[in-house]
Amino acid sequence: MPRRRERNCSVARTLDIVSDTWAFLIIREAFFGTKSFEAFRAALGIPRATLTDRLRKLTRLAIFRQAPTESPRRHQYRLTQMGFDLYPSLIALMQFGDRWLAGTKPPPLTLVHMTCGSDSHPIVSCSACSREVRARDVNYSDGPGAGRTIARPGRNTRRASDGSRYLTGRPSSVSRALQVIGDKWTFMVVREAFFGRRRYDHILSELGIAPNILTDRLSRLVEQGVLRRHRYQSAPERYEYRLTEMGLDLHGPFVAMLAWGDR
Numbered sequence: 001m002p003r004r005r006e007r008n009c010s011v012a013r014t015l016d017i018v019s020d021t022w023a024f025l026i027i028r029e030a031f032f033g034t035k036s037f038e039a040f041r042a043a044l045g046i047p048r049a050t051l052t053d054r055l056r057k058l059t060r061l062a063i064f065r066q067a068p069t070e071s072p073r074r075h076q077y078r079l080t081q082m083g084f085d086l087y088p089s090l091i092a093l094m095q096f097g098d099r100w101l102a103g104t105k106p107p108p109l110t111l112v113h114m115t116c117g118s119d120s121h122p123i124v125s126c127s128a129c130s131r132e133v134r135a136r137d138v139n140y141s142d143g144p145g146a147g148r149t150i151a152r153p154g155r156n157t158r159r160a161s162d163g164s165r166y167l168t169g170r171p172s173s174v175s176r177a178l179q180v181i182g183d184k185w186t187f188m189v190v191r192e193a194f195f196g197r198r199r200y201d202h203i204l205s206e207l208g209i210a211p212n213i214l215t216d217r218l219s220r221l222v223e224q225g226v227l228r229r230h231r232y233q234s235a236p237e238r239y240e241y242r243l244t245e246m247g248l249d250l251h252g253p254f255v256a257m258l259a260w261g262d263r
Contacts, residue, residue: 010261015184035076092252097173108171124252135251198240
């Protein structure tokens, strides 16, 4: 049986890491200054074996590096430059969660820019003209690394059975956002919408996804307000799936993940 081939995509590379619930939560805690094994365990209530596995994985991927402590048997886990570069992705997800998923609750965190001392609301801006970039402001063209490769086994394409795990530990709008788009297939469907693919058959062909999984993800994205259905044929009925204003606002996380995956 031929193996599935997938589009070369820097967003997918990023999602391989942040869509693992425990890995994401550990990275998030590291941005809040957590460094030791016991501090991660206390903050997250994570099983020891699971924490050991994820810290090894994140160190192997060069997101973390081990640093010595006063005790020869203990060490700290500190973010590398590669790890710190995930910050824009987390901030973009946080802002999306604040805008669309907080309900009537105020944002659980406020960013304070230490340089000027003001509350900060970062934006995605163009590297050439410095103007803010939104989904409707851009087109896409193939880059030098475009093409397809055989899909790597073991990627996180399964939807977590309990999305509430993302809410473990401190309140976080990033966690709320990942409850909606936290598995890879869901974000890949949204990615195809940004690329202009709106019809079921086109998305199915592009992703090589099982029809029942695609139906599930499309239904969930419509239910959650990220996509809306638009009937383009009545006999038989056929629908397109178009990004709502909420869905278009995922462009910030999309671009941030794209940039990190490229680097």
